[in-house]
Amino acid sequence: MLAWQALLPPLVADLDLGAGNTPLIAAPELTKARGVTGSVFLKDESQNPTWSHKDRLNYCTVSAGVQVDAPGVVVASSGNHGASAAAYSARAGLPCIVISSADAPPAIYNFIQAYGAALLPVPAEFRWAIMRQVVERLGFHPVSNLTPGGHTGHPFGPEGYKTIAYEVYSQLKRSAPDVVMAPCGYGELLFGIWKGFVELRELGLTRHVPRIIAVEPAGRGPLHRALATGKDVEHVAPGATRAYAIGTTIGSYRALLAVRNSGGDAILVSDGELQTAQTTLARMGIWQELSGVAGVAGLLRSPDVVGDGTVVCILTSSGFKDEGLSYEVPVPLEPAWTAIEAALHNFDIY
Amino acid sequence: MLAWQALLPPLVADLDLGAGNTPLIAAPELTKARGVTGSVFLKDESQNPTWSHKDRLNYCTVSAGVQVDAPGVVVASSGNHGASAAAYSARAGLPCIVISSADAPPAIYNFIQAYGAALLPVPAEFRWAIMRQVVERLGFHPVSNLTPGGHTGHPFGPEGYKTIAYEVYSQLKRSAPDVVMAPCGYGELLFGIWKGFVELRELGLTRHVPRIIAVEPAGRGPLHRALATGKDVEHVAPGATRAYAIGTTIGSYRALLAVRNSGGDAILVSDGELQTAQTTLARMGIWQELSGVAGVAGLLRSPDVVGDGTVVCILTSSGFKDEGLSYEVPVPLEPAWTAIEAALHNFDIY
Numbered sequence: 102m103l104a105w106q107a108l109l110p111p112l113v114a115d116l117d118l119g120a121g122n123t124p125l126i127a128a129p130e131l132t133k134a135r136g137v138t139g140s141v142f143l144k145d146e147s148q149n150p151t152w153s154h155k156d157r158l159n160y161c162t163v164s165a166g167v168q169v170d171a172p173g174v175v176v177a178s179s180g181n182h183g184a185s186a187a188a189y190s191a192r193a194g195l196p197c198i199v200i201s202s203a204d205a206p207p208a209i210y211n212f213i214q215a216y217g218a219a220l221l222p223v224p225a226e227f228r229w230a231i232m233r234q235v236v237e238r239l240g241f242h243p244v245s246n247l248t249p250g251g252h253t254g255h256p257f258g259p260e261g262y263k264t265i266a267y268e269v270y271s272q273l274k275r276s277a278p279d280v281v282m283a284p285c286g287y288g289e290l291l292f293g294i295w296k297g298f299v300e301l302r303e304l305g306l307t308r309h310v311p312r313i314i315a316v317e318p319a320g321r322g323p324l325h326r327a328l329a330t331g332k333d334v335e336h337v338a339p340g341a342t343r344a345y346a347i348g349t350t351i352g353s354y355r356a357l358l359a360v361r362n363s364g365g366d367a368i369l370v371s372d373g374e375l376q377t378a379q380t381t382l383a384r385m386g387i388w389q390e391l392s393g394v395a396g397v398a399g400l401l402r403s404p405d406v407v408g409d410g411t412v413v414c415i416l417t418s419s420g421f422k423d424e425g426l427s428y429e430v431p432v433p434l435e436p437a438w439t440a441i442e443a444a445l446h447n448f449d450i451y
Numbered sequence: 452m453l454a455w456q457a458l459l460p461p462l463v464a465d466l467d468l469g470a471g472n473t474p475l476i477a478a479p480e481l482t483k484a485r486g487v488t489g490s491v492f493l494k495d496e497s498q499n500p501t502w503s504h505k506d507r508l509n510y511c512t513v514s515a516g517v518q519v520d521a522p523g524v525v526v527a528s529s530g531n532h533g534a535s536a537a538a539y540s541a542r543a544g545l546p547c548i549v550i551s552s553a554d555a556p557p558a559i560y561n562f563i564q565a566y567g568a569a570l571l572p573v574p575a576e577f578r579w580a581i582m583r584q585v586v587e588r589l590g591f592h593p594v595s596n597l598t599p600g601g602h603t604g605h606p607f608g609p610e611g612y613k614t615i616a617y618e619v620y621s622q623l624k625r626s627a628p629d630v631v632m633a634p635c636g637y638g639e640l641l642f643g644i645w646k647g648f649v650e651l652r653e654l655g656l657t658r659h660v661p662r663i664i665a666v667e668p669a670g671r672g673p674l675h676r677a678l679a680t681g682k683d684v685e686h687v688a689p690g691a692t693r694a695y696a697i698g699t700t701i702g703s704y705r706a707l708l709a710v711r712n713s714g715g716d717a718i719l720v721s722d723g724e725l726q727t728a729q730t731t732l733a734r735m736g737i738w739q740e741l742s743g744v745a746g747v748a749g750l751l752r753s754p755d756v757v758g759d760g761t762v763v764c765i766l767t768s769s770g771f772k773d774e775g776l777s778y779e780v781p782v783p784l785e786p787a788w789t790a791i792e793a794a795l796h797n798f799d800i801y
Binding site (some may be wrong): 115116117118122123125126127129145147148149150151152173188189190191192196198201202203204205207208210211216217219220222223224227230231234235238281301321343345383384385386387389419420421422425427428429430431432433434436438441444445448450 | 465466467468469472473474475476477479495497498500501502512523538539541542546551552553554555557558560561562565566567569570571572573574577580581584585587588706733734735736737738740769770771772776778779780781782783784786788791794797798800
């Protein structure tokens, strides 16, 4: 990310863990599945220091914390955001407080605590109130929303996400794609990507800004609701979804701005559609967290909304972070060819 | 890796998942801890498509399988190698059989199966015999050792690892480091890195080849034994170790060649030393699997063996793959400042 320093808030070089510079992978299977003209590419953000896109955000926000001499960093998150903030805080030598709910997948708690963060599990609805107290009483630097409203994330977060736009532009041989599809919770990711492409246009490097398409879990979908009603984003009911990383009940003004200004859209996908997309990608060699495949799920669901042209789907996070993991250990087979043959029959291989 | 195609076996471009191009991270904390002159850098191989160095190997070996029209791929592994082979096989549209033991961490079985591989857990000592049967009866392309001897891994595997040497050379502004330290099981990784630097020297790009230092779990250590006795590698007793990814009881001729020819060495580290290295790295923002930090554990244990100069430690794999993960979910705290304050006292933060 330091390569783009001139276009970003000041980064602390010593905090660099290698965020960014993730591959753009051609996906001929998905190109074919769409039935329209154009190519599909996947931007694999699981190939980051803590194996999600959040590292781009936290490199910027924790750098800001260091630069204002904050005594520590605080974040409300039960997943990738918290662990990534913990990693960058550790790198900076700052204590980190992660205020989580107690409903994340078990491996995630190992993940957050590995970096030495103070993990404070609290009832979900109290997360923001407690975070504000940590900010007010201890002076810790907040790197996520300070309110349940979704509009008060750290302003430098989307600045980090801008680098996705810059990289895609470089990887597509100095051109912008026609469409970018991204999983959408609060929508900071897609706002950042949109802003990055707008800047490239302002700099005279590209003529157009891609249509930004947000993909939300069908049980919730505050951005989809705002677009459908023409209103601002409002809280929606907390419908059931297993896509815990993007299952927010509110979007942000910034996300709405990115989608409206780019002529984009919002697509709702069910958990079943997310799972299909997850399996489809894994069978292409790319294993992602359920929430992380929402862009692809949206593409498979609504190729008509996406339309023709070059499409980039952002994949946000490794499959290891999923709540669907089983912790069962397999029973050994008898080491005879007959038993092996029978097992292979079940796998439809032999 | 395609950028280095001229120096590698033929790669199938369509299989590219973005392996390689991992960051080289400065580690001033470790430079200081050594007490000698020179700098320490970390090559973070967890930022690969399946979050380990094995992707470099499997991109080459599965490409070979495709090029000989193999009907499938077979691998004996209960960890990163198996999952990575499964991912590249999936990308190639080839069935993959992973012959595993039943003692890997539970999350690993999800990992391997996500890519659609046929997972065959068998008693550990039968893995190679069954793998040979799969090769002989089904004609599947083998991408790991065909014998328990450790000398019969796919010849293109270390060719993939060579790209680590090429990248380090580029990242150090066209120079070779003085020492490379790597976790060592069969030693294909360190042989490949050594070969890469030898080639750079042959090409006239660098004057010297780094000393290659293998770090093995103290309970086993076949390479250390061979160096100490001046003999070839022989089987050692299966002493206890939790570093399951490198806990082999045999090394390889190739590894011995790399260490001897480069004037390197082998260092044994205990599980406790591995754990200290793991925690040290995590508190620098880098969370790796226990086996993956062996290079750093060796550096911390024996700075005298390592000596002066620029040292690159290879970190091989994400902390999510560790067997030490707990699957307990935390109990929520009471959402009152007094409870938060008490919890923070325990973390020594407030």
